[in-house]
Structure formats: structure tokens, C-alpha cells
Amino acid sequence: MAITQLSAFLENTPGTLSQAVTAISDAGINIRALSVADTRDFGILRVIVSDVEKTKEVLSQYTLASETKVIAVKMSDEAGSLKKILNILENARINVEYVYAFTSAIAGSAYVVLRINDLDVAESVLMGHGIEMLSDEDMKDMLG
Amino acid sequence: MKNYYQKEIETASREEILKIQNEKIVKQVRHVYDNVPYYRDLMDKKGVKPEDIKSVDDIKKLPFLTKDDLREAYPYGLLGTDLKNCVRIQSTSGTTGKRVVAFYTQKDIDLWEECCARAIVAAGGTDEDVCQVCYGYGLFTGGPGLNGGSHKVGCLTLPMSSGNTDRQIQFMMDLNATILCCTPSYAAFIGESLAEQGYKPEDNKLKAGIFGAEPWTEEMRRSIENSLGIKAYDIYGLTETSGPGVSFECEEQTGMHINEDHFYAEIINPETGEVLPEGEKGELVFTSLDKEAFPLLRYRTKDICILSRKPCSCGRTHVKMTKPLGRSDDMMIIRGVNVFPSQIETVLLNEGYTPNYQIVVDRENNTDTFDVYVEFSPEQFSDKIADVQAREKALNAAMRSMLGIGPKIHLMAPKSIQRSEGKAVRVIDKRKLHD
Ligand SMILES: [Zn+2]
Numbered sequence: 001m002a003i004t005q006l007s008a009f010l011e012n013t014p015g016t017l018s019q020a021v022t023a024i025s026d027a028g029i030n031i032r033a034l035s036v037a038d039t040r041d042f043g044i045l046r047v048i049v050s051d052v053e054k055t056k057e058v059l060s061q062y063t064l065a066s067e068t069k070v071i072a073v074k075m076s077d078e079a080g081s082l083k084k085i086l087n088i089l090e091n092a093r094i095n096v097e098y099v100y101a102f103t104s105a106i107a108g109s110a111y112v113v114l115r116i117n118d119l120d121v122a123e124s125v126l127m128g129h130g131i132e133m134l135s136d137e138d139m140k141d142m143l144g
Numbered sequence: 145m146k147n148y149y150q151k152e153i154e155t156a157s158r159e160e161i162l163k164i165q166n167e168k169i170v171k172q173v174r175h176v177y178d179n180v181p182y183y184r185d186l187m188d189k190k191g192v193k194p195e196d197i198k199s200v201d202d203i204k205k206l207p208f209l210t211k212d213d214l215r216e217a218y219p220y221g222l223l224g225t226d227l228k229n230c231v232r233i234q235s236t237s238g239t240t241g242k243r244v245v246a247f248y249t250q251k252d253i254d255l256w257e258e259c260c261a262r263a264i265v266a267a268g269g270t271d272e273d274v275c276q277v278c279y280g281y282g283l284f285t286g287g288p289g290l291n292g293g294s295h296k297v298g299c300l301t302l303p304m305s306s307g308n309t310d311r312q313i314q315f316m317m318d319l320n321a322t323i324l325c326c327t328p329s330y331a332a333f334i335g336e337s338l339a340e341q342g343y344k345p346e347d348n349k350l351k352a353g354i355f356g357a358e359p360w361t362e363e364m365r366r367s368i369e370n371s372l373g374i375k376a377y378d379i380y381g382l383t384e385t386s387g388p389g390v391s392f393e394c395e396e397q398t399g400m401h402i403n404e405d406h407f408y409a410e411i412i413n414p415e416t417g418e419v420l421p422e423g424e425k426g427e428l429v430f431t432s433l434d435k436e437a438f439p440l441l442r443y444r445t446k447d448i449c450i451l452s453r454k455p456c457s458c459g460r461t462h463v464k465m466t467k468p469l470g471r472s473d474d475m476m477i478i479r480g481v482n483v484f485p486s487q488i489e490t491v492l493l494n495e496g497y498t499p500n501y502q503i504v505v506d507r508e509n510n511t512d513t514f515d516v517y518v519e520f521s522p523e524q525f526s527d528k529i530a531d532v533q534a535r536e537k538a539l540n541a542a543m544r545s546m547l548g549i550g551p552k553i554h555l556m557a558p559k560s561i562q563r564s565e566g567k568a569v570r571v572i573d574k575r576k577l578h579d
Contacts, residue, residue: 009555011557024297038529046527063557064522064557
């Protein structure tokens, strides 16, 4: 129950991020979640979009783009819910590469994206603890 | 009052120099033909016999030697005497693949050191001077050459070798160094470091600097002269021909006198090999006249120069060469290390990258910057920053082991490296090395 994230390589020159985002929107694709990690020399844009194939095509025209499976979890209202998930993973000795959050105005909730190398193990561990994860289908249904 | 290390030969008339050269070249060619089968084959192939060479005018009949020949003949193929007669090896700073080793008998070393001594005296050196040598010591010829020359002049020699700038400055100030020998960029760095430590140019006892082993401009010369309060002299040489001291500047600072009693210089058209008349720009070619262990006939330096026989106010009569004005191949000298774009391409292909790359060299604060931009492929891209950084680091290490210096690696998206008229621009050298 993982969802598909697209990553794109951004050279550290002014305007590369807006160029990438503009190209995606111009193609009529919705960006549901977005995160940028950068160093002094380059950045990596990570997006969850309504149309993976089309986005990949758009991005590949001028930069490197790759697909990665990530886990998306809905945050409950109670305090410390992210901490709880991270604790579960830590106790199972599962390493989290990076995390970012997004909200959905339509669904009125917050979600967290977790990038984990050992996806299958993580999924079964989280499921074992009754944590619900989104699928690509859920993303479509929920966010339109 | 003018000083010379060997006045008689340094100020000899043109006729006297020619007479010496003509006598020496006959012997040198015979020595090479009899002792170096590699070059004998080249002569035989060209149909030239030692007896065809009666004077320096006949040198143009001889075949050229190139760096490729030196690599092909590595290590002993161009040796002109038994190894038991050799006392020293020096080597170029290049990589394993490009390394050149040169051999010396004691006589070769003495003559080489005399050439360096001439350079030191031309820069005003006497036995009253304290000569600080901060060229590298070891396989590199800079340290050993100037060290030997300094001894011959009778200077008090400070064999500092390169690096450890604080210690260089401490010795320079405490022991009253008067002559500094190093690369021009290191001289500039010492100048800056002195200023940072609060010293003014007049606080040191230096009067002259002998700087070589890398290209530098007149502008850089003036800035070094001002920051150290000295007169800065250029020196030229190659490991292949012995080391520094093949030619050196006098007080006129308008070119370097070639030690013509030991080296015969020609300027050729690098395309055709045709010998060009004095005053024309072309590739510098050297023929050693009296070397025992590593005699080289018509060695192509790849340095582009102009020769001039205009009389010099210093009284020296030996021909002068300009600083190298460029290269006839694509070699770059970065931080004193010879770098060929082809080596970078080899590393990229070995490491699984495309040969789409660009080398950018610049000079900041008198130090060369060295950046290599490389396009990588979707398979090599990862969504994790650490993976991309690890790739850059690994590529830097692979380059360092090939070149001896590691460039800053910048991974780039495909097709993002600029091309001019469809043709990739491989090298952008922003340094202003030639006036
Ligand atoms: Zn002169």
C-alpha cells in the first residue's frame, strides 16, 4: 500500500524549481504534495501528482526524473501521532530516509509521506499496529 | 655592476657559442646513436646517420621526440648510459599513465645545478644571500634543482620544500631570507599571508624571487613584487630536459635566456614540423648538447614560444625565449599538475558516465579552481541527496587517483551542459595566464 512519488533533479541555478513546477501545472497536472531537499550545489524536487506518467514525461524533457514508492499516512488529531509512527518504525529497526507532510483541503486532513528503503517490512509493521496507509487509488478518490 | 655565475660562457660571442654548440652536437648525436636503440631506430627510419650531423644547422635533419616516445620507452628506453653510472631519478608530476622518469649522472646533475646557479646569480644572488627554496623536494625537479643551484652560488640554503606557510614565514623572517624560490601562485599566497599577519612588504629581507613551474602573467608579477617588496624573475624548464634552469630571466625581465651551451632551441610549426625563423611564434623544441644519462634530441615541449636574439642590456648573449604563450596540445596546468581532458574522459567512461562533461578552470585568490560538470543518467539518479553526493565524492576520488588532483564534481541533468554550435565545449579556462 504505497503511493508513487516522482523525484526530479534540480540544478542549483535560479528558477529551476519554478520552471519544474510551472511545466507540471501547464500540462494540467495537479501537484498534491511537494517537497524540495537541497544542498549548496543541487536540489531534489519530490512531488506526488495526479498523473505520474505524464509528469515523468514533462520532467524528463529537461531533467532527470525517477519514480519512488513511498508510504503516506493520515495524521490523526491526537497529539504525537507522527511520533507514534516513527517510534513504531524505530522499534522495528526500520530506517526512515526522509519525511514530509501535506494537507488536503478537500479531505480536511494532514498526511505524512515516509521514504523507507525496506518498504514491504515497513508496511506490514505499520499495518500490524493498525496504521492506515494510502494507496494510489485512495489518493485519486480522496483528492480528486 | 653586473654579476654572472659563468661570465665567460654567459657573455660569449655568437661565434663562440656556435663553435661550442657545433662541437657538442656532433658528440651528442653520436652518443645517442650508439647508446639509445630507440632513437637509433628513429634515425635509421629517417635515413639519418650520425655523420650527417656536422653542426647545429643539421639538427633539422633529425627526427622529433615527443612525450609519447618517452612513455613508449618508459622507463629505460631512452637511457644513454649504464644504470650504474646514474645517480638520480626525477619524475614529472603527472599520473601513472603519463609519468616520465629522467635519469642523471653526477655530471648531468652538476650541469643542471650550474644552470640553476646562473638563474640565481642573474636574480642578484651571491654567497651573502639566504635562499629559501619552497618548491617541492622529491621526484619533482623544482626543489632539488634550485637547492643545488643555491649551493653552487654559495647561498645559505633553506630547503623548506612546499607547504606549511606559517613555518615558511617564520623561517623567512627569523633567518632573514633574501631570495625566495617557489611557484608564482605560492609566492602570491605567501605575500597575502604576510599581510594577514600584519607584516608590511618592507618588513622582510627578501630582494628577489625565482618563480616557475606554472604560467603567470605580468600583472601577477607586479602584484607579487609589490606584496613582497622584491623583484620577481621567471625560470623555465622541464623534467625531460633536466628541470628548472633550461632558461631564466635576467634583470631586464623581457624573456628568459636559454642556456645555449647545454640546450639547442628551435621553434617549429606544430602542424608541419617545419623550422621557423627567429621572431616567429611556434612550438619550442630542445636538443640537449651534453647530457649523458638522458640525452634528448629534438624534444617537442608543446609550449608555444617566440625566440629573440636582440642584444640584452644584461650583457648575456644567449638567445631569449618568451614565457610559454600557450600549448600546442590541450594540456592544462592546474595547481602545478598537468591535466589532459582525455584523462577526465577516461575516468568518466570507467565509472559508467557519459562523456558529456565540461571542465572549468579559474583562479581565485591566486589558487586555481578546478570544476568538472558531468551529465548523469536516469539510472544513476536517486531521490536521495546522500546518494547523489556519494556519486560526486566517488567521482572526485577516481579523478584524484588518475590526475593527482581532485576536481569539484557537479552532476548535471542530461543535455544541460552548454554546447556551442552543436559542438560540446570541453574546457573553459577563465584564468588569464598569458598576456
Ligand atoms: Zn639579459
